[in-house]
Amino acid sequence: MATVTQTEFENGIDEQYNDTPKTNVVWDDLRFPATLIRQGATVKPDFDATELGLLFPQNDATEIAYIIGQFPHTRKNGSNIRPHVHWIQTSANEPVWKMDYRWYKNGEAPSGTWTTLTCDDPVFTYTSGSMLQICAFPEINGSSIDAVSSIIDIRLYRDDNVISGDVLLKEFDIHYQIDQIGSRQEFVK
Numbered sequence: 001m002a003t004v005t006q007t008e009f010e011n012g013i014d015e016q017y018n019d020t021p022k023t024n025v026v027w028d029d030l031r032f033p034a035t036l037i038r039q040g041a042t043v044k045p046d047f048d049a050t051e052l053g054l055l056f057p058q059n060d061a062t063e064i065a066y067i068i069g070q071f072p073h074t075r076k077n078g079s080n081i082r083p084h085v086h087w088i089q090t091s092a093n094e095p096v097w098k099m100d101y102r103w104y105k106n107g108e109a110p111s112g113t114w115t116t117l118t119c120d121d122p123v124f125t126y127t128s129g130s131m132l133q134i135c136a137f138p139e140i141n142g143s144s145i146d147a148v149s150s151i152i153d154i155r156l157y158r159d160d161n162v163i164s165g166d167v168l169l170k171e172f173d174i175h176y177q178i179d180q181i182g183s184r185q186e187f188v189k
Helices: 006-017
Strands: 026-033 046-048 053-056 065-070 081-089 097-104 115-119 131-136 151-158 167-178
Touching: 065 167, 081 097, 081 115, 081 151, 151 167
Parallel strands: none
Antiparallel strands: 026 167, 046 053, 053 167, 065 151, 081 131, 081 167, 097 115, 097 151
16 A cells, blocks of 8 residues: 555545545554553453553463443544554563454444454564563454444453563554544444
8 A cells, every 4th residue: 555645645635525535545543551441340450550551460361451442433444453562572582462352333233252363473673671562463354344433342461471470561552544534424424
């Protein structure tokens, strides 16, 4: 996909308001900072008030961050999404992050079935010390999510015995494509 300049994007917005089809697409993040994603009745994983993040323990996949997100009206209907985690890496060893998800649109019943994805391939090469690392989950097919304001439910956890002790999660987010600054109607594009 070609890179779009800010001017081209703004021209695309002008076209949108003039009822001319817009072909420019850009990406954005649907963000879930670790300071906000502890939802539900659970008190685990622990929160590190000094380093500001969630601490996911070694060999305990029962400590889960529960996340609910609504995609903005700007999301390109039917486009795929790319979830990932930002975490602090302190050694060459790499944790195994997992997420269970279900994604559905307005007017549909939430699926009782969860899909599990595994993320165990960090983006950056570790050299030494502490570094902010990103680990990307496999892309999620969004072709059936062709409506405004879809909901994604997520259970995020660590499932490994590779790193001793805790791993500090800073943020979970999802890259998604934008093709408009919003929708012309409240519930449809």
